[in-house]
Amino acid sequence: MSLHSQTIDSFELARASRQIDGWVNVADLLRLSSLLADSSGALHYRVTGVADVEGEPGAQLQLTGLLRLTCQRCNEPLEFQLDRAVLFRFMASEEALNALPIEEDEIDAVVGSRMMNVRDWIEDEAMLSLPLVARHDECLAAHSTQDFDPVKVANPFAALSAMRDARNDDKSKT
Ligand SMILES: [Zn+2]
Numbered sequence: 001m002s003l004h005s006q007t008i009d010s011f012e013l014a015r016a017s018r019q020i021d022g023w024v025n026v027a028d029l030l031r032l033s034s035l036l037a038d039s040s041g042a043l044h045y046r047v048t049g050v051a052d053v054e055g056e057p058g059a060q061l062q063l064t065g066l067l068r069l070t071c072q073r074c075n076e077p078l079e080f081q082l083d084r085a086v087l088f089r090f091m092a093s094e095e096a097l098n099a100l101p102i103e104e105d106e107i108d109a110v111v112g113s114r115m116m117n118v119r120d121w122i123e124d125e126a127m128l129s130l131p132l133v134a135r136h137d138e139c140l141a142a143h144s145t146q147d148f149d150p151v152k153v154a155n156p157f158a159a160l161s162a163m164r165d166a167r168n169d170d171k172s173k174t
Pocket residue numbers: 071072073074075076135136138139140144
């Protein structure tokens with residue numbers, strides 16, 4: 001099945017503790033691809049419904065795959081191993097989501113739906129998993145000794161920061 005059109009009934013998936021899994025091409029995730037040096041490869045996802053996550057229906061989302069970033073220091077390719085497992089709870093509405101306390105580090109929350117778009121959810125989570133500043137631990141390129149000034153380097157993650165801020169702002173509303 002193409003993930004382009006795949007939707008799940010998130011509440012039914014949680015209630016039945018159903019599991020779905022599959023692959024999505026990185027190149028099909030346009031917002032994510034715009035942050036990458038190279039959009040080759042694919043991400044593997046597994047969604048496992050959980051009937052009760054602190055009183056709400058929820059699911060565990062697991063994402064694995066190799067993403068190709070650009071080192072912000074030496075501009076050489078940098079491979080990032082995405083390996084993320086997050087427990088979500090599905091909220092009934094935007095209002096319910098916004099009413100949650102801001103600090104929910106262990107469990108994330110999204111608005112559930114009877115027609116939840118799996119690809120958008122995966123893409124959001126993959127974007128939030130990227131390092132804020134991608135850098136090699138030790139740059140091997142010969143020109144890596146040049147001065148690194150993060151202020152002068154265009155920051156492709158600005159959009160991502162804005163997204164994080166927006167998410168926190170949403171939660172802070174009452
Ligand atoms: Zn580097």
